[in-house]
Amino acid sequence: MRWWAPPLLALQFLTRIPVPITARLSAAEAREGLIRAVGWFPLVGALVGCVTAVVAVAAGSMWPAIVAVPIALIVEARMTGAFHEDAVADFYDAFGGGYTTDDVLRIMKDSRVGSYGALGLLLAVGLRMGLTVVLLGGEAWYATAAIVAAACFGRLIAVALMAIVRPVGSGLGKDVTGRVGGATLMLAIATAAPGVAAFLLLEPLRLIVVVAVALMFLGWFRALLLRRIGGSTGDCLGFAAYAGQLILLLAATAGR
Template sequence: MGDRAPSWAPPLLAVQFLTRLPVPVLARLTPTQASDGFTRAMAWLPAVGSLIGAFTAGVYVAAGLVWPPVIAALLALAIEAVLTGAFHEDAVADFCDAFGGTARGEEALRIIRDSRIGSYGALGLGLAVGLRLAAIVMLPADLAVAAIIGAATAGRLWAVLLAAILPPPVTGTGIAARIGGRMRWRRAAGAALLTIPGVLPLALLSPWSLATSMATGMVLLWWLARFLRARIGGSTGDCLGFAAYIGQLVVLLAAVAA
């Protein structure tokens, strides 16, 4: 067995990374292959995001047959959190705790690594989830499905793009340190191609909202990269997760405004 992961490994590693679904076949990889496969798996994050979004949208539609939209949306988000382990929600809380105040450098990195949630994190997470819930409820049923899937897809692309734009801090550890310094734009381009199927339904139903969210997303990503470079000198895994969640919000809010 070589050092390069087999072609089937990167998409399955992306599934393992973004969800709690067991992928026992990955135990066959050597540590070197797993490291190589994880780096290549970044391109598959939008595709896995599409699957997560389709699952969430399916729960929302099914629950809507029994309960009002607000309850259906809450159930969909709750069950999605079980599927993903509230992966990005945890990142939002950590990000808000670290940057809600004036902390910089090592102090900010220490806060973002702390598993405890403070007042900034609690408020930021509550507002983020509340905005997502409100946006889903406000959308017509057909557009809601397309928007949920499109947002889940585009949000993961945001994480990939931020990793390509901004490497981890010099003292960084964890997810961003594993992929950030080695992230290549060709993998980001591959992620962009794999984004197309997930956003296509929204593009057909509401092209203006998709175009608006993409344009807004590029501006916000540029600002976020500058902000993080100034505050901690790079991006961490929680920063990538925060970008993914905000990317979802931008798409959903644009769909509501269209």
Template sequence: MAVQFLTRVPVPWLARLDGARAGDAFVRSTGWLPLVGTAIGIVTATVFALGQLWWPPLVALLVALAVEAWLTGAFHEDAVADFCDAFGAARDAETTRRIMKDSRIGSYGALGLGLAVALRVAATLAVPGSVGLYAIVAAAGIARWCAVLLMAMAPPAATGEGVAKDIGRLPRRSFWLAAVTVLPAIGLLAAGGRWTASVVLVVISLMLVWIARGIRRRIGGSTGDCLGFAAYAAQILVLLVVAGA
């Protein structure tokens, strides 16, 4: 279920589940999101590494990100645009929720998404040598873990819809399972330096506290777009920390 949720990879046997079993499986799958995210990072890093056999690093990275967008359906990028539009253009809860549900992208969303992708590209290219490949994989896994953490820190808004509402209050078992499935990603960072891994954990913790406080104050809790924005922001922060280490 986690694979189907985060990617376009077909999982045909899930069609045999009825509505109740599928809903229960979806809630329990949240604990596996960091591991699936790490797998997505492996695909992106592999395409980036192979692409550099033919093209300059910038071209290879853009191709890798294009492949990733196809693989994931630009899942988190869409959330970034919606989040930036809603929280940039609105000041009250009702307008914020209305803009977030709108499929159109405004100036805040376009600028926010453009800067987010540009920051991700720049930070990745700033990481030296083969460390960049490890950083891509680690950032992808930790990013999905941050979405799970935000579910625990900011339960879904009472009037919200979508992924956060479907999951509801994060089960304790899923919270601890996510803490285990993110270990491969954290281990990659720690292999490059314990100090770097420690700084990453501190930075993303501060980011999550800031986002959780902001969305609780503005709309009363989290939505799917809030979770997706947090994941993408965490991915960028991991890369920025590694690049500056």
């Protein structure tokens, strides 16, 4: 396996940024590289967060925060293909409208968005927008650190969920997530360090609270997934990533 393959495949998987060099990989290398790429997801999240933060702060210097934040989220959605937002909508539709395991899995595969998905996505994005508006109302450096840390931490939560809940279904997604274990999680924690470092230095106690709340969320979410569908899917992972992002943003804005 070429050393550069996992991080670049992680970038290619989580964003729409062209990575033409990955075309040099054979099918077997690409498959194995994608499995190893999971550990690099938090670092890619930090990159996405950097872009969002820079756009938000720059736009905030010209327009009110209520205008600047949607501009930043539009740029981010274009960069990521609204990857996690799509998962949030599918998750709410499936778990809100499905009664049996088969119902939940069937609805998650349906590309149409129902009332549960529309409302859930609206509330999730609206909450994130509101929290980011609050951040932009304060110091630019603090807002940047929190936005980057949240994007990084959300992807780390998704990797943690892969490590503690087996996948359901079939295909490449199951092959990738089914091989995530302790070593991959440790790599993900290491690659998350640059993204959360600034926030850790600024607000160590808040980050401790974030980790504690995230662990409680993971315990609750794992029990829910095992009870309802017997495992996890890509949409569940995307929902977990968005939830992790919101947890950190809520902590960063509390009392500000």
